[in-house]
Amino acid sequence: MKNTKVTIAGVEFKNPVMTASGTFGSGMEYGEFVDLNKLGAVVTKGVASVPWPGNPTPRVTEVYGGMLNAIGLQNPGIDVFIERDLKFLQQFDTRVIVNVCGKTTEDYIDVVEKLGDTNVDMLEINVSCPNVKEGAIAFGQKADALYNITSEIKKHAKQPIIMKLSPNVTDITEMARAAESAGADALSLINTLTGMKIDIYRRNFALANKTGGMSGPAIKPVAVRMVYQVANAVKIPIIGMGGIANAEDALEFMMAGATGVAVGAMNFINPYATVETVEGIEKFMEQQKIENLSDIIGCVK
Numbered sequence: 138m139k140n141t142k143v144t145i146a147g148v149e150f151k152n153p154v155m156t157a158s159g160t161f162g163s164g165m166e167y168g169e170f171v172d173l174n175k176l177g178a179v180v181t182k183g184v185a186s187v188p189w190p191g192n193p194t195p196r197v198t199e200v201y202g203g204m205l206n207a208i209g210l211q212n213p214g215i216d217v218f219i220e221r222d223l224k225f226l227q228q229f230d231t232r233v234i235v236n237v238c239g240k241t242t243e244d245y246i247d248v249v250e251k252l253g254d255t256n257v258d259m260l261e262i263n264v265s266c267p268n269v270k271e272g273a274i275a276f277g278q279k280a281d282a283l284y285n286i287t288s289e290i291k292k293h294a295k296q297p298i299i300m301k302l303s304p305n306v307t308d309i310t311e312m313a314r315a316a317e318s319a320g321a322d323a324l325s326l327i328n329t330l331t332g333m334k335i336d337i338y339r340r341n342f343a344l345a346n347k348t349g350g351m352s353g354p355a356i357k358p359v360a361v362r363m364v365y366q367v368a369n370a371v372k373i374p375i376i377g378m379g380g381i382a383n384a385e386d387a388l389e390f391m392m393a394g395a396t397g398v399a400v401g402a403m404n405f406i407n408p409y410a411t412v413e414t415v416e417g418i419e420k421f422m423e424q425q426k427i428e429n430l431s432d433i434i435g436c437v438k
Contacts, residue, residue, distance in 0.1 A: 139422040140429045141415075143177070143396050145374045146297035146322035148258050150177035150232055150397065153430065154387065154415045157378045157401030158183060158236035158261060158301070159208065160352075161411075163222035164229075170408035175415055178232035180399060181222060183263050185238050186247040188214040198334050198343040203353020203380070204402055205332050207346035210238050210266065215248050223255060234299065238263040241270060242286050246293050253295040261299040262290060265328045265350075277303040277328075280315040287319035297322035299376060302367070305331050309363045310370035317371045325376040325399065326367060327360045352402040354380045361393050368394020368435055382410065384417025394435040 141152040155178040156164070163181045164173050173179055191211025198205050212218070218235075226233050235257050239245040249260060264277030264286060276286050277300075287300055300316040302309060304327040313324055329350025334343035360379025368375055377395030380402070381387050387398040403410040422430060 139419060139427065140431075141418060141422070143431055143434075145376065145396050146259065146299075148232060148297060152177045152415050152418065153391065153395075153397045154411055154418070155180050155232075155234065155376065155397055155399045156404065156411060157399035158263065159206075159210075160401040160404045163218075163226060165222070165225055167404070167408055171412055173226075173229040173231050175412050176231050177397065177415075178234050178258070179226060179229075180234040180261055181218075181226075181236055182212060183210045183236045183238035184212050184215055184218045184248060185210065186215055186244045188212065188217070193345040195343065195345055196349070198349070200332065200334055200351065200353075200355075202355025203351055204405070205334055205344060205349035205351050206329070207344045207349035209346070210263075212238075215251050219251065219255060223257070227256070232258040234259045234261050236261045236263050236301070238266045240266060240268070242289050245286065245290055249290055249294050253293075257296055259297050259299055259323070260290075260294055261301050261325055262286070263301050263328070265301070265303045265305075275303055275305070277301075277312060278306055280311050283312055284315040284319045287316050287321050291320040299323040299325050301328055302326040302363075303328045304359060304363055304379075310366050313367040313371045317373050321373060323374045323376065324367060324371065325378065325397075327356070327363050327379045330356055330359065352379070354382055354403075356380045357386060357389075361389055364390055364395050365393040365437070381414070382407075384414050384421055387414050387418060388421060388433070391430075391434050392437045396431075396434055
């Protein structure tokens with residue numbers, strides 16, 4: 138049996154394949170398609186200190202090679218999440234990573250502290266949220282804001298923290314270094330690219346929010362490039378994501394330097410994508426006579 142285990146910030150995963158936040162709920166919706174026990178981890182949808190209604194509709198639209206979404210992080214709030222979603226996830230033999238969002242640093246800390254007493258394995262901090270005190274610019278778009286929120290959360294978090302980096306910046310390595318120097322235990326990237334679609338017949342925006350986050354196969358080359366750059370700029374582990382559809386895509390990210398990989402938009406097209414990716418990686422290891430999957434991490438220089 139080939140060894141597919143990977144370790145991120147001291148947490149061991151049976152394999153590197155996870156769900157990307159916001160594309161899998163908390164696993165309940167996918168339970169009839171996917172055996173969650175087969176996944177390295179379930180990364181939950183973003184959760185805030187209080188319920189968020191999200192953006193007005195329409196808030197999802199297809200584009201060439203992917204989709205745009207402007208859901209606006211609709212979620213039931215941390216109390217319902219702990220009572221309902223976490224309880225559901227506890228029955229599976231898989232790691233649980235909770236994605237945390239907020240509009241102020243205090244919002245994030247509130248959620249992080251409430252999760253401190255649960256058996257959640259890691260926290261993924263969504264810094265693509267609009268920072269209300271900075272005129273709604275995302276926490277993750279200014280290095281000093283990213284440094285500040287990372288160091289504050291680190292003071293309160295009982296679990297290792299993964300900072301999820303936005304690709305909508307001039308230099309992704311500057312952001313990665315800021316998060317690392319502030320004490321981040323790991324990084325995940327990339328979040329969605331900002332995009333827009335216009336309905337020429339209605340002469341209006343396809344999304345009520347005007348812009349949305351682009352995900353899907355079309356963004357993969359950008360994501361692989363950014364993971365490679367960041368892997369060569371920091372020492373902390375990376376979870377790579379952005380357009381992963383199958384094992385080949387996942388392996389590309391790992392060879393670029395990612396320790397873990399997350400499947401996102403592909404879950405909407407093929408609900409079996411995560412498990413098929415796990416099986417595909419095992420098959421590749423057999424064919425290529427790779428004993429330990431961790432040996433290929435960052436093998437492309």
